[in-house]
Structure formats: structure tokens, C-alpha cells
Amino acid sequence: MTIDRLDIRLLRLPLVRYFETSFARSYDRMFVLVTVHGEGAQGWGEAVAEHDPYYSSETTETVWHVVTEFLAPLVLGRDFAHPRDLWPAMARIRGHNMAKAVVEMAAWDLHAKQNGQPLWQTLGGTRRPIASGVSIGIQDSLEELLERVTIEREAGYQRIKIKIKPGWDIEAVERLRARFGAIPLMVDANAAYTLDEAAHLAVLDRFDLMMIEQPLDYDDVMDHARLQRQLRTAVCLDESIVSPRVAAMAIDAGACRIINIKPGRVGGHAESIRVHDICAGAGVPVWHGGMLESGIGRAHNLHLSTLPNFRLPGDVAASKRYYAEDLIDPAIDVQPDGTVLLPEHGSGIGVHIVEDRVSRATLRHLEVRPS
Numbered sequence: 294m295t296i297d298r299l300d301i302r303l304l305r306l307p308l309v310r311y312f313e314t315s316f317a318r319s320y321d322r323m324f325v326l327v328t329v330h331g332e333g334a335q336g337w338g339e340a341v342a343e344h345d346p347y348y349s350s351e352t353t354e355t356v357w358h359v360v361t362e363f364l365a366p367l368v369l370g371r372d373f374a375h376p377r378d379l380w381p382a383m384a385r386i387r388g389h390n391m392a393k394a395v396v397e398m399a400a401w402d403l404h405a406k407q408n409g410q411p412l413w414q415t416l417g418g419t420r421r422p423i424a425s426g427v428s429i430g431i432q433d434s435l436e437e438l439l440e441r442v443t444i445e446r447e448a449g450y451q452r453i454k455i456k457i458k459p460g461w462d463i464e465a466v467e468r469l470r471a472r473f474g475a476i477p478l479m480v481d482a483n484a485a486y487t488l489d490e491a492a493h494l495a496v497l498d499r500f501d502l503m504m505i506e507q508p509l510d511y512d513d514v515m516d517h518a519r520l521q522r523q524l525r526t527a528v529c530l531d532e533s534i535v536s537p538r539v540a541a542m543a544i545d546a547g548a549c550r551i552i553n554i555k556p557g558r559v560g561g562h563a564e565s566i567r568v569h570d571i572c573a574g575a576g577v578p579v580w581h582g583g584m585l586e587s588g589i590g591r592a593h594n595l596h597l598s599t600l601p602n603f604r605l606p607g608d609v610a611a612s613k614r615y616y617a618e619d620l621i622d623p624a625i626d627v628q629p630d631g632t633v634l635l636p637e638h639g640s641g642i643g644v645h646i647v648e649d650r651v652s653r654a655t656l657r658h659l660e661v662r663p664s
């Protein structure tokens with residue numbers, strides 16, 4: 294596979310409804326799309342970096358900078374036998390996993406299309422519907438939270454995750470258990486607590502949660518291990534798991550019993566497969582995280598979720614929860630049983646990208662060719 298041109302776009306899409314985490318409330322989503330061209334085919338990737346460096350240190354602008362200045366020159370015009378060869382080719386650049394991932398994932402799509410294969414098959418997965426959960430942000434009131442959960446339960450989603458932070462945690466979970474009973478329920482703190490609050494977090498043990506996601510700092514492993522020893526509830530790591538090495542370290546240290554995989558956070562599909570395999574070997578289940586992706590990133594996530602150790606429902610919900618009009622048509626939708634079908638429009642990620650919608654959402658576009 295040779296990539297002879299790369300297109301990079303900065304887009305903005307308004308969210309159907311605001312999304313609030315422990316770190317910020319957003320009303321729209323800015324993101325970067327990358328297209329790689331080779332032998333008349335195109336591969337697409339979507340970077341998960343956000344406008345602000347609050348979930349991770351990367352932003353849409355650092356992705357733009359690193360892709361155009363450093364990654365494009367490393368991959369353009371070079372012959373790659375397989376998309377897994379892109380990660381080592383980019384190794385000289387430290388960090389910037391989200392920038393590396395968008396290029397690498399676009400190359401997987403291109404390679405699969407050149408071979409006339411669906412992406413799940415190229416990744417080594419098994420075609421099956423993917424179990425979906427939903428991630429429900431912090432609301433203006435607990436009444437509104439109960440209303441949101443009612444709506445998503447009716448849509449069929451297989452588990453509910455709510456965002457928590459100090460002041461929006463125990464009472465919220467208590468109210469959900471009182472109203473909805475023994476539903477599959479979990480919480481995500483996005484690093485809002487410290488180890489000093491272990492006793493407070495241990496109150497959550499009463500509620501039989503599936504897991505508590507990333508309670509402590511974004512770059513921590515050892516405090517999570519100390520916390521896990523004080524909790525009955527499983528800790529799941531998201532932000533902290535930035536590589537297969539850190540995943541192995543976290544499992545060894547007993548810092549978590551479950552891992553959330555987001556390919557953007559670990560550097561693409563090849564690194565995600567390594568994290569997946571390490572977890573499988575250690576008996577640690579994984580699930581696919583979400584970053585409010587458009588249909589392009591969402592399709593990648595669904596294909597990756599076909600690997601066997603994705604044993605828990607992922608944040609791979611229907612497009613319409615996020616965007617009035619997705620960039621792909623048909624949009625990704627949930628089935629009444631809470632599963633999502635793999636997009637199967639042709640090979641690769643299997644989606645039809647509506648160019649006109651992409652152009653309308655595009656704020657900036659650059660074509661990069663080999664120098």
C-alpha cells in the first residue's frame with residue numbers, strides 16, 4: 294500500500310444536546326478527519342482529540358500540527374506491506390497518539406478497501422452485532438437524569454453509564470437504583486477524585502455497579518491500585534491506558550479489573566489489538582469507549598469491537614444521540630435489543646460518506662502530497 298496523498302480537515306458539528314463530564318460541558322464537537330489516497334481508493338479516519346485539552350493533552354490543533362508537519366512526511370510515498378507497519382514508522386514521534394491513530398486508522402480502511410474486505414475481517418474480528426451501552430452526561434437536575442435514563446432504556450441500550458463528580462455521585466446512583474432497580478449500571482468520573490476520597494467512593498459499593506471508570510488522575514496507575522484494594526466495585530481504566538505497556542503494568546499492579554479501549558488514546562488499531570490481547574491473556578474484559586464520534590470514527594469503533602475480548606457493552610451508541618445529521622448515510626442506529634449492526638456499505642469501514650455534509654461542516658481543509 295502506498296499513500297500518495299493525504300487530506301486533512303477540521304470540522305465542527307453541533308451536538309443535539311449538551312454533553313457534560315466532570316471536566317467540561319460541550320455544545321458542539323470540533324474534530325479532525327484524515328483521508329489517505331492510494332491506487333484510486335480512499336481511507337478515512339477521525340481523530341478523537343477535542344478542541345480543549347481537558348480529556349487529554351492533545352487538541353484538534355495539535356493533531357493538525359503533528360499530522361501535517363511530522364506524520365504526513367513519514368507515511369506519504371512509502372510502500373507499506375500492511376497498515377500495522379505504520380505504527381513503527383511513526384515511532385520517532387513521542388506521544389501524540391491521537392494524531393498517529395487518525396493516520397493509522399485511515400490506512401487500515403484504505404488497505405481493507407484495496408483488498409475488497411470489510412475492516413472487521415482485516416482486523417481479525419468476527420462479524421456479529423455489537424452490544425451497546427450509553428454514556429449519559431451530568432444534567433441540570435436529578436429529575437432530568439431520571440428522564441434521560443428512561444429515554445435510553447426505552448431505546449434498548451444494554452447498560453447505562455452516568456458521568457459523576459464530587460457532588461453528583463452517590464445520590465444520583467441511589468435515585469437510579471430506586472427508580473430502575475437492578476439494571477446494568479456504571480459510573481465514569483473522568484479523574485475527578487483523589488485517593489483521599491477512597492472512603493467516599495467505597496459508599497458506591499452498596500449499589501452493585503458494573504464498574505467505576507477512571508476515578509483518579511488521568512496519568513495515574515499506582516493510586517488506582519491502592520483504591521482498587523479498598524473497593525469491591527471493579528475499577529475500569531480509560532484515560533490512564535495510553536499503551537499496551539501501561540495496560541500490562543496496570544493489570545500487574547491490580548489497578549483495574551476492566552479496561553476501556555479507545556484506539557485514538559492508544560495510537561490506532563494495531564496498538565488497540567495489542568491492548569486487547571494483553572487483557573485477554575490476563576482474563577481482563579475490555580469494552581469499546583466513545584468520544585462523541587461522527588459516523589466515520591463510530592464505524593471504526595464498531596469494526597474493532599468484533600474482536601473476541603470486547604465482552605462488555607461499548608459506548609458505540611446510535612449517531613442520532615449526538616448529531617442531527619451524521620456525516621454518513623445511513624447513520625448508525627441501535628436495534629431494539631440494544632445491539633448495533635456493523636456498517637456494510639462496501640468494503641473497509643463500510644459507510645457512505647456524504648461529501649456535501651462533510652464540506653458544510655468543514656472549517657479548514659489542506660491537501661498534503663509527498664515533497
Ligand code: OSB
Pocket residue numbers: 348427428481483531582583584585586608609610
Ligand atoms: O470518558 O468516556 C469518556 C466523551 C468524551 C470524552 C470522554 C468520554 C466521553 C464519553 C462519551 O463518555 C462516550 C460516547 O458516547 O461517545
Ligand code: MG
Pocket residue numbers: 481483506507531532553582
Ligand atoms: Mg471514560
